[in-house]
Amino acid sequence: MSPYEAPEPTIGRLAIYLRCLRQAAKEGLQTISSADIEQRTGITSGQVRKDLSYFGEFGKPGLGYAVGPLLARLSKIMRLDREQKVIIVGGGNLGSALAGYLGFGESGFRIAAIFDKDEKKIGKKLWQHEIKDTAQLASFNSGAGVEIGVIATPASTAQEVCELLANAGVKAILNFAPVRLKPPAGVVVRNVDLTQELEVLSYFLPREAG
Amino acid sequence: MSPYEAPEPTIGRLAIYLRCLRQAAKEGLQTISSADIEQRTGITSGQVRKDLSYFGEFGKPGLGYAVGPLLARLSKIMRLDREQKVIIVGGGNLGSALAGYLGFGESGFRIAAIFDKDEKKIGKKLWQHEIKDTAQLASFNSGAGVEIGVIATPASTAQEVCELLANAGVKAILNFAPVRLKPPAGVVVRNVDLTQELEVLSYFLPREAG
DNA sequence: TAGATTGTTAATCGATTAACAATC
DNA sequence: TAGATTGTTAATCGATTAACAATC
Numbered sequence: 001m002s003p004y005e006a007p008e009p010t011i012g013r014l015a016i017y018l019r020c021l022r023q024a025a026k027e028g029l030q031t032i033s034s035a036d037i038e039q040r041t042g043i044t045s046g047q048v049r050k051d052l053s054y055f056g057e058f059g060k061p062g063l064g065y066a067v068g069p070l071l072a073r074l075s076k077i078m079r080l081d082r083e084q085k086v087i088i089v090g091g092g093n094l095g096s097a098l099a100g101y102l103g104f105g106e107s108g109f110r111i112a113a114i115f116d117k118d119e120k121k122i123g124k125k126l127w128q129h130e131i132k133d134t135a136q137l138a139s140f141n142s143g144a145g146v147e148i149g150v151i152a153t154p155a156s157t158a159q160e161v162c163e164l165l166a167n168a169g170v171k172a173i174l175n176f177a178p179v180r181l182k183p184p185a186g187v188v189v190r191n192v193d194l195t196q197e198l199e200v201l202s203y204f205l206p207r208e209a210g
Numbered sequence: 211m212s213p214y215e216a217p218e219p220t221i222g223r224l225a226i227y228l229r230c231l232r233q234a235a236k237e238g239l240q241t242i243s244s245a246d247i248e249q250r251t252g253i254t255s256g257q258v259r260k261d262l263s264y265f266g267e268f269g270k271p272g273l274g275y276a277v278g279p280l281l282a283r284l285s286k287i288m289r290l291d292r293e294q295k296v297i298i299v300g301g302g303n304l305g306s307a308l309a310g311y312l313g314f315g316e317s318g319f320r321i322a323a324i325f326d327k328d329e330k331k332i333g334k335k336l337w338q339h340e341i342k343d344t345a346q347l348a349s350f351n352s353g354a355g356v357e358i359g360v361i362a363t364p365a366s367t368a369q370e371v372c373e374l375l376a377n378a379g380v381k382a383i384l385n386f387a388p389v390r391l392k393p394p395a396g397v398v399v400r401n402v403d404l405t406q407e408l409e410v411l412s413y414f415l416p417r418e419a420g
Numbered sequence: 421t422a423g424a425t426t427g428t429t430a431a432t433c434g435a436t437t438a439a440c441a442a443t444c
Numbered sequence: 445t446a447g448a449t450t451g452t453t454a455a456t457c458g459a460t461t462a463a464c465a466a467t468c
Contacts, residue, residue: 048343109408194402197384199225
């Protein structure tokens with residue numbers, strides 16, 4: 001159901017190329033080769049060409065890629081040619097940090113609203129946003145039409161929040177709670193598991209000889 | 211240089227098995243089969259057995275795995291049989307959220323200290339921790355001996371912080387800044403790129419027909 | 421033209437899945 | 445014993461890498 005068929009790792013790298021191209025554009029470069037991209041990102045030039053080839057022919061042999069046009073094309077492929085709004089559920093530490101992190105910076109994402117079900121949090125201001133009651137999520141989004149949600153709640157309520165978001169019309173969810181969500185059909189979930197990341201690092205710590 | 215040779219994806223799943231086993235132990239289960247683990251984690255039973263087989267033979271045919279002993283063995287393999295301490299660099303939103311997130315909860319990780327180079331932040335209390343000057347990182351850690359660091363600074367200072375951590379004896383780094391770090395030999399880096407995650411989600415949003 | 425760099429094909433690599441003999 | 449479930453081997457799948465003809 002993706003617009004173009006490409007391996008998932010390719011999509012992750014597309015985001016990296018995008019960042020690289022924004023930087024190149026900022027530096028005033030007109031043209032960039034796959035070898036240049038390799039140097040900036042560490043992704044091999046062959047891989048870069050292969051990845052781009054899933055979506056079309058963007059370069060000119062002997063010259064490379066025109067920075068502006070490629071940036072525009074990739075932005076469109078990634079649906080980042082429009083402003084993407086995000087709903088955050090969970091007004092705790094993590095939700096607050098994410099709101100701050102995304103709300104400022106040049107991420108290109110805009111916080112539409114922050115929700116929590118804790119009465120003690122509802123009504124409080126987080127950055128610009130007054131925390132809303134999750135009970136109002138669906139009615140809020142019937143107007144706002146936000147398609148991306150972030151779950152920054154405890155694991156125990158994450159599945160419930162997932163369904164709430166789905167019912168409100170959200171189509172893609174970034175989940176920080178350490179549970180495997182079962183999203184309804186038509187909703188994509190990606191997981192970021194901070195504890196898991198640290199545990200994997202722990203594995204790679206050097207050991208005593210023997 | 212890893213203790214046992216296993217594919218990296220396997221290590222990520224080991225962390226998931228660990229969480230699953232902790233839960234099973236909490237429920238009082240004595241024994242768990244790879245099929246049980248599949249049901250709880252979504253990872254197929256064959257994959258579970260394959261993953262475990264890289265590290266030894268832990269199960270009994272016909273019976274499954276003894277929960278307690280397997281938990282102990284995996285904890286040891288992951289180096290989570292001891293308390294793992296973490297240094298956080300960056301006392302902004304993200305650093306603060308991570309400190310809160312890891313400091314409480316049953317993650318098993320303990321925050322050793324939080325550092326920042328911003329004079330306005332140094333000395334402030336974040337949860338239990340008074341933010342220290344990054345200039346003191348090495349001297350602090352010559353005593354503390356922390357092996358895991360988290361970079362929660364802007365991209366512009368991340369490489370510098372990476373080197374600071376490495377010089378202080380940190381062996382594994384979780385990097386939240388959107389840059390490809392070049393760590394010195396002997397230091398492992400994992401990246402968590404929140405903007406990239408959202409961008410990938412954006413790609414998977416449904417498109418208009420045609 | 422000569423030099424550079426693309427897009428793509430074929431070869432390689434590595435991880436997942438299927439299947440089953442061994443064994444509790 | 446009969447039934448269940450492991451550990452492992454071989455088959456499959458998918459992604460990365462190497463290499464090069466096409467072309468600016």
